[in-house]
Amino acid sequence: MGTDPLDAGRCRTDQCRSLPRPERGVETNQIALAGIGAAASFAIFQLNIPVWGGIHMNLTGLVGILAGPLLGALIALVVNIFSAALGHGAVGLLGANTLVNASEAIVAYYAFKTLMGMDWDVFPAGASAATVGLSAGAFLMGAIIVISGVNGSALPRGDLTIAVAGLVGLNLGVAVIEGLLTGFIVQFLASVRPDLVGLTDRDAHEEPSEVTA
Amino acid sequence: MQRWKQYGGLTALFASFLAAGYWGFIATGGAVPWAKRSAQALQRGVQEGSGALVDFGRGVVVAGPIRKGGLLVEFGGLVALLVVFGIGLYVYVDRYGGFGDDDRSARYP
Numbered sequence A: 001m002g003t004d005p006l007d008a009g010r011c012r013t014d015q016c017r018s019l020p021r022p023e024r025g026v027e028t029n030q031i032a033l034a035g036i037g038a039a040a041s042f043a044i045f046q047l048n049i050p051v052w053g054g055i056h057m058n059l060t061g062l063v064g065i066l067a068g069p070l071l072g073a074l075i076a077l078v079v080n081i082f083s084a085a086l087g088h089g090a091v092g093l094l095g096a097n098t099l100v101n102a103s104e105a106i107v108a109y110y111a112f113k114t115l116m117g118m119d120w121d122v123f124p125a126g127a128s129a130a131t132v133g134l135s136a137g138a139f140l141m142g143a144i145i146v147i148s149g150v151n152g153s154a155l156p157r158g159d160l161t162i163a164v165a166g167l168v169g170l171n172l173g174v175a176v177i178e179g180l181l182t183g184f185i186v187q188f189l190a191s192v193r194p195d196l197v198g199l200t201d202r203d204a205h206e207e208p209s210e211v212t213a
Numbered sequence B: 001m002q003r004w005k006q007y008g009g010l011t012a013l014f015a016s017f018l019a020a021g022y023w024g025f026i027a028t029g030g031a032v033p034w035a036k037r038s039a040q041a042l043q044r045g046v047q048e049g050s051g052a053l054v055d056f057g058r059g060v061v062v063a064g065p066i067r068k069g070g071l072l073v074e075f076g077g078l079v080a081l082l083v084v085f086g087i088g089l090y091v092y093v094d095r096y097g098g099f100g101d102d103d104r105s106a107r108y109p
Helices: A013-017 A028-045 A060-085 A091-117 A122-148 A157-192 B003-027 B034-044 B064-068 B072-096
Strands: none
Touching: A028 A060, A028 B072, A060 A091, A060 A122, A060 A157, A091 A122, A122 A157, A122 B003, A157 B003, A157 B034, B064 B072
């Protein structure tokens, strides 16, 4: 059992229940993770990969799982601002893009939390949570476009809805790729530093540095 | 939960999303980049197209506005800055135990 990589970082029910409930607010290690998450998300945001015709990934699911919903939403804003500053994404769409990306991080975080609470392994929980989070963002994107309409488009609302459904569908396919990637990353982090994904108390694994009387 | 149920659920989720993705790929123009695809779909509606789902020959390219605007150096610099800042924060927190509070508990009870 110990040699199976899927067992690494698995949250066993009794172990998880014994962990203290965190205080409200942001933990310090989450702030550090937020910095790394912002860098990774921003970098991968700008890289177009030759799959599904040419798409880019966001890593917002991973960011949400690692940094939490509050910092995840903040990272989405920062990444979109930097991207718009470099010309990738219109400034006028900053609000909508941030809303979509933030929803992905938030949904991924709560989906991961729920699945881990159901005693899932880390990989399927991470991959499913990221995929579901990204799909939530895709549906929100479609809803925003259909509700607000498109400037200069002569398409009737019904045709626009079908066209947007196609774009949402494509994003669901992309979500699978990003979900797989996220699952592997979360699985790796859980095996080397389970505290980073909230699976165990880091202090519980540290050797005492001094002897007290 | 039993492992086969977890992976069965994950496989079903992936299969349904990949099917939706393939339909979206075909319905919105086939093998065209996202910006062109969305502009075309939102202006002219769904138009079927084809082409390879994966085209490794094209390689990974930096986003058009950055590449065409000659901002590759700035992009690299910004990424490097964020990476250094992020890793710096991580190392600081790891070495000194945070920024003053000592809350290092798990987040998923």
